[in-house]
Amino acid sequence: MSRNQVDSGELHIPVADLSRRTQKYREVIDEAIGRVLDRSNFVLGGEVESFEKSFAEYIGTQFCVGVANGTDAIELSLKALGVTSGDRVATVANAGYYASTAIFAIGAEPLYLDVEFKTRNVSANETQRAIRLGVKAIVVTHLYGMAVNEIQEISKLCAEAGVGLLEDCAQAQGAEVNSRKVGTFGDLASFSFYPTKNLGALGDGGAVTTSNEVLASRLKELRIYGWTSKYKVSRFGGRNSRLDEMQASILNVLLPSLDAENQRRREIAESFKSQITKTGLTLPTFDSNEYVGHLFVISSPKREAVREHLDSMGIDTALHYPIPDHKQPIDQSKNGEIELPVSERLCDEVFSIPCYPELNQIEIDRIISAINLVRG
Ligand SMILES: Cc1ncc(COP(=O)(O)O)c(C=O)c1O
Numbered sequence: 169m170s171r172n173q174v175d176s177g178e179l180h181i182p183v184a185d186l187s188r189r190t191q192k193y194r195e196v197i198d199e200a201i202g203r204v205l206d207r208s209n210f211v212l213g214g215e216v217e218s219f220e221k222s223f224a225e226y227i228g229t230q231f232c233v234g235v236a237n238g239t240d241a242i243e244l245s246l247k248a249l250g251v252t253s254g255d256r257v258a259t260v261a262n263a264g265y266y267a268s269t270a271i272f273a274i275g276a277e278p279l280y281l282d283v284e285f286k287t288r289n290v291s292a293n294e295t296q297r298a299i300r301l302g303v304k305a306i307v308v309t310h311l312y313g314m315a316v317n318e319i320q321e322i323s324k325l326c327a328e329a330g331v332g333l334l335e336d337c338a339q340a341q342g343a344e345v346n347s348r349k350v351g352t353f354g355d356l357a358s359f360s361f362y363p364t365k366n367l368g369a370l371g372d373g374g375a376v377t378t379s380n381e382v383l384a385s386r387l388k389e390l391r392i393y394g395w396t397s398k399y400k401v402s403r404f405g406g407r408n409s410r411l412d413e414m415q416a417s418i419l420n421v422l423l424p425s426l427d428a429e430n431q432r433r434r435e436i437a438e439s440f441k442s443q444i445t446k447t448g449l450t451l452p453t454f455d456s457n458e459y460v461g462h463l464f465v466i467s468s469p470k471r472e473a474v475r476e477h478l479d480s481m482g483i484d485t486a487l488h489y490p491i492p493d494h495k496q497p498i499d500q501s502k503n504g505e506i507e508l509p510v511s512e513r514l515c516d517e518v519f520s521i522p523c524y525p526e527l528n529q530i531e532i533d534r535i536i537s538a539i540n541l542v543r544g
Pocket residue numbers: 237238239240263264266267309311336338339359360361362372373374
């Protein structure tokens with residue numbers, strides 16, 4: 169029984185609730201796991217191959233390479249683009265440090281770009297600054313499920329300058345710009361299938377999509393020790409980073425429902441958008457399919473007061489993300505040198521409210537009325 173049911177008998181709405189999704193798909197999940205157990209081939213087998221084919225088709229690329237998680241997908245993609253120790257890679261600082269982790273793992277150096285307050289995403293203008301400063305590659309994150317609306321322009325700028333472009337689509341599986349899915353604009357695109365993602369596995373999982381055959385075959389080598397054939401190591405920088413059969417089998421049965429799940433998320437987000445009338449809050453702005461409702465993120469200079477009020481009404485919130493990458497305690501050496509006013513403000517002001525397909529109407533109404541009742 170949840171905290172609030174115990175305390176007051178009232179509804180408690182968690183910010184994520186995977187048990188509801190597991191319950192909904194329990195039968196097909198059991199069947200999928202059963203299939204893998206029957207075959208007992210657990211790494212890089214038919215389920216992974218089949219998922220790679222279906223996911224490439226879904227995104228609209230020629231290739232998909234399954235890897236162990238979304239952070240590895242970034243690291244291996246950057247390596248496939250030729251990024252090595254000492255290179256500079258541009259990325260945003262408000263997206264949870266995942267790209268930074270991958271960049272540092274290579275020994276490369278992040279160049280942080282600021283984001284737009286309205287979209288919470290990077291702009292073409294800001295990526296142009298990175299290109300002028302001589303970065304080797306740019307990681308563009310489609311944050312919170314919102315496609316970077318200038319991705320086409322960014323892709324053109326990178327291509328003209330010979331700068332590698334990696335789209336981080338971990339939070340935006342299925343989002344579109346001009347009827348084209350994100351993950352088709354960059355040289356490569358990384359995905360995470362962490363359980364809470366719109367398409368989530370039952371553990372870690374990730375993938376890279378691309379239509380570049382050379383990059384796809386580099387990735388296939390990089391995910392398995394740099395092998396070009398068994399035990400023959402030809403590519404430097406290889407890792408052991410494979411999507412396993414169990415996770416791939418789950419993704420295979422969930423992928424066909426992704427569009428419907430995204431549509432439901434969007435509908436819930438639309439209800440929030442049209443019915444939350446409380447002033448002083450900045451809600452996300454989105455245009456139909458550009459947004460897949462991964463997170464519904466509000467910003468407020470009075471964040472803590474709003475969160476406390478929601479908590480008192482049994483509604484959980486979360487912070488995505490409270491610390492910008494350049495302010496993380498791990499490295500204070502450049503503290504003060506880097507200024508990203510919009511990212512810093514957003515990290516101080518953003519909070520996420522529950523937004524997932526399994527929310528029922530009573531819960532949705534409850535969230536809306538609780539927010540509209542915030543005082544001050
Ligand atoms: C935007 C973004 N990029 C990368 C990742 C890293 O994915 P993973 O947790 O699978 O390593 C995540 C997720 O957790 C993410 O949200």
